[in-house]
Amino acid sequence: MSVPLEHDYIGLSDASRSSESSNISSDQNEPNNVFNLKATELSLGLPGFSKNVGATTKNFMLGAKRGFADVSGKWVLKGGSEAQLGVNGGFEKSQTLTPDVKPVEDKKKGSGNENGSAQPSAKAQVVGWPPIRSFRKNTMAANSSKNADVTEGSLAAGGCLFVKVSMDGAPYLRKIDLKTNHNYAELSKALEKMFSCFTLGNGVKGREGLSESNLKDLLHGSECVLTYEDKDGDWMLVGDVPWEMFIDSCKRLRIMKGSEAIGLAPRSTEKCKNKI
């Protein structure tokens, strides 16, 4: 889930400040003239705060203003500067967010008051919102960080993991992004699509709801064995280890065919049947 900002090669100067708010950054990616107009507009709220209606997060601001219109001025303006202190890295979904919320409390006593002027990323800045117990936040953060750890070592660019796939007998290799697949079933589908022109074997077409065993049936029939080269340089059978561990250690894939596959397949299918 990369943010548009990362691909902004123009590098608008305000792009860095927009780390506070993903939605504001999307505004600032608009043509310059629009942005400049907005910059000169007089408005209540924080600098860079956009009044566009459309995105749901903008709605809340307008809507909130409607709701608080008749309330004293301090509601809208108070702590305007405080909000800007905000949480650094509003994009980050790792567990660093959790501790960030706590120090925010010291700075932003009136954080809740900024509803009228708060930015869309306010939910990262407002203490105690959403109302989730720290225990649960820590659990979920640990979940997402665990997933992040697995792929950290092997990331080429943010959010993708391309490995070469060779198939015996094919005239050229392919590359596949392991991260776009979440389990062996999806990998199998993707490989099937990729190499269908080279006819993998019988019964490939029309298979739905592939599970791990299906992948092996598919590619480990008498004709094919799917193997991968791991970090240590060894060639391993695909499917033995949990998915996360697999994508962590997989350096390249190889679809072995024909004579080389003999002797490997029967044992592998047996193993996979036991698993499911």
Place this chain on the structure above:
Amino acid sequence: MDLDQKRSRSVDRVDSVDPDSSESTRTCPFPDEVLEPVLSLIDSHKDRSSVSLVCKDWYHAERWSRRHVFIGNCYSVSLEIVAGRFPKIRSVTLKGKPRFSDFNLVPEDWGADVHPWLSVLAEAYPFLEELRLKRMAVSDESLEFLATNFTEFKALSLLSCDGFSMEGLKAIATHCRNLTELDIQENGIDDLGGDWLSCFPETLTTLQVLNFASLNSEVSFNALEKLVTRCKSLRVLKVNRNINLDQLQKLLLWAPQLTELGTGSFTQDLVTRPVADLETTFGNCKNLLTISGLWDINSVYLPIIYPACVGLSFLNLSCAALRSFELAMVLMHCKSVRRLWVLDNVGDAGLEAVGSWCPLLEELRVFPADPFDQEEVAGVTESGLISVSQGCPKLHYILYFCHQMTNAAVATVVQNCPGFTHFRLCIMNLGQPDYLTNEPMDEAFGAVVRTCPNLQRLAVSGLLTDLTFEYIGKYAKNLEILSVAFAGSSDLGLKYVLGGCPRLRKLEIRDCPFGNAALLSGLTKYESMRSLWMSACNLTMNGCRVLAKEMPRLNVEVMKDEDSEDSQAHKVYIYRTVAGPRRDAPPFVLTL
């Protein structure tokens, strides 16, 4: 025995009662030895309260027969008063901090320290057996005191407490010879090492409940296995994430009698035994009603739990990041599930599966996997909730975190399930209106309170005007707990609620434009409530002082912080009490 003497006396008394005499000339028709055993069967503290109000005889019979006392606010009463009234307590439940402390809104060192209570408990009830604490500050010294001063101590439950570490648990494990229950849940503590589990003596065989799922520290599996082996009455076992599948397999072999199981990590780097073994073991646990934990579980390992799903009543998947098809896979086996907790990665598709496969569902909680998700691509929407309501007519408890909602959707949901008792909707974007019509969410909650006469608990969110509160005040006759955040337009909102809702007990409000006039409109109501919390509203010190002056039996506490002006009352906590102002208030808490 005392009782025999009483009995012989009463026989005479009963005979001498003239059956023709009018009711008014009869004294108490039930002798104590009849009344006390009868009353001892009454567990609900609300019922016992009613019983104690009937007449003096019943008051005394009730207080002598009470074994468990429930104190919903530790500052509402002093232990001296409790001990004076109830001489034979064996079990105490104590709740401390306001609920918003769970969300970091209450400063540290606010109070609710259990230690002063323990000191008096040791004198008043040396044979105390059970202590259940919620949102209390519990230190290691307190735990050690507890472990060493109460020889009959059996059951300790700590929910959402803080201040202790593994050292305190070591003391409990070491000294409580008759321990039946150790239940540690969702506490904010530092898991600083220390293998407390190994401190259980070899002689301890009485354990029935062991829950350390929320503790991160490593425990000795050897000690755990031996413990599980020798505690034949163990019915609840919830381990932490460090326990892997192999170890779980061993534990389940020793404890097939479990009714509640919390697993550890449900995936493994090296598959050291065929997974079929674990599946069979799960099949042998015929009494399982609850499964939780299931960290890191994925579609490969899900089938292991299928044999246990058949009789399952509560499935807690809130630590398992399942996707929609994975949830569907498991729910197909869970036809009798009544309570389901999930993360929102399951998406609307997952909730459709809930609606399809769980006709007996009564409670659903959907937690956000990524609460600070800026992109809002994941999660559930209104259509997921509608699907559930269509397939689960018995649904009466919902906790739903989402990014978007519509008035029409909520109206549909409550039409499908008018029996809601708990309706907690959290639209995570602040002040978010109906995303289709752009209107406030007033009509949604209006529909809820109009359609659900049994509504006891309500949490509102989204863009809300005073109209929401007008509806609530007018229609929510049974409402007991109301949570409000970033809502309302003026004082009227709060006035409506305080003017209606006859059963209101707990009201917690944050970041709403309610001022002194609204606060004071509820003057007479607060004594019938447990507590009121208002933070980041429009209250001033003067307004609070007026309230404090008019209502001496309320504690009106204002929490000061450096940033807000002196005249502002930034955080206000008001509660009824017979114990007078707090004696342990920290400097930033002013009792007016």
